[in-house]
Amino acid sequence: MNWVWFHKLGSPPHFYRLAGKMLPWFAWPALLLCVGGTYGGLVLAPADYQQGDGFRILYVHAPAAWLSVMVYSAMAVYAAVGLIWRINVAHALAASCAAIGASFTVVALVTGSLWGRPMWGTYWEWDPRLTSELVLLFLYLGYMGLRSAIDDTARADRASAVLAIVGAVNVPIIHYSVTWWNSLHQAPSVMKFGKPTMPASMLIPLLMMLLGFTLYFVAIMLVRARGEVLRRERNAHWIAAAAEET
């Protein structure tokens, strides 16, 4: 197999240019899907027979929750790639993932607790999914804390990569232990949707939002990673040439 493309990606100028070219291909579909999904979810989809209009927060909550986990996995993969093949660009990508993932986790927590108000009558219930989401936020904060505590970029990259991998091993363990812990305390929450029974008019906007959020994440990650590469390579010669191009 030819691995040249992979090694080329590791070159900062190549990555910088490629990321700049790919950016609109993610950003525009993300915008279209999110606008369409929002319209479909808030206007076209019928109100839930049990929850009324309250369920519509799902169209923000579910994609944010999905991305909070997805971004962590992506971050761990980038960290492992950076650690194993010593690719600086992969570390830059991992670094740019952390803040995005933490933001999605906060969005998932806030929308989850707002949803809890009409559903459970309280802003916070120790629901297993919300609780593991909270622990995930702490994992992100620890990762960002470790990164900011180390001044030397190369050491920060490698140390935080080890932490990201250890965290990725732990995320499923934490999730299942929290689920098990909570199932002893309370009956399954009302939030069980029964996914297959969801009508298409509700499901299609949700899928659009999921895809739109994911593409949005990729676009933002590329923007941040380009900035991160520029910061790391600020003394390199190719930056002047890249600046003239744009």
Next chain:
Amino acid sequence: MSAPEPVSALKAGSMLVRRDLRLALRRPGEWLQPLVFFLVVTTLFPLATNPELSRLRDMAPAALWVAALLSSLLALELLFREDGQDGTLEQLAVSGLPLAWLLLAKTCVHWLLTGLPLVLVAPLAATALGAPYASIPGVLAALLLGSVALSLIGAVGAGLTLGLRRGGVLLALLVLPLAVPVLIFGARATALAIALEPMAAPMYLLAAIAVLSATLAPLAAAAAVRISLE
């Protein structure tokens, strides 16, 4: 001077265990502090609520495990700090012996000095919190397994924050989320023991976590220490 004899990894491990034990026994104050901290924290819980024993009994697992978690966190500072400052860790890293194995030996000593004493004074704290005498073996077993896992998980965090200026708070932020499963299963096992009910299920899971940390955590700790020494 003749070249020193090459040492097998097993021999080096036992030498390291003896060295660390001897060093620690000459400075008992250092590793007694986390133990006293554990007792003080468990005393704070009754003071903060109603000291009725039947009420305390409900809270005993939480009090014991939160105190054990915090005290193990406090003790982690002792794990690598001295050896990192005086260059011993660097010597271990360049010795050509598997660093993960040597760190496992160091973590074992650390557990012997901070985890095991904590388990041994736990009956005192548990009784003071209203646990019946029949439950003491169960409480001990849960803490025994849990403290092993906590020491091993903590070693990764201690390796990552080695030599950092703001290490202490950061160490807590790194280790506490990773310790959530140990806390959940440990407290659950303790609660079942205090209620005098069968506690096998959470104990199996706690043992699984301890075994998993014993196999994986030293590898991660070795990688972390190598990065910190660069």
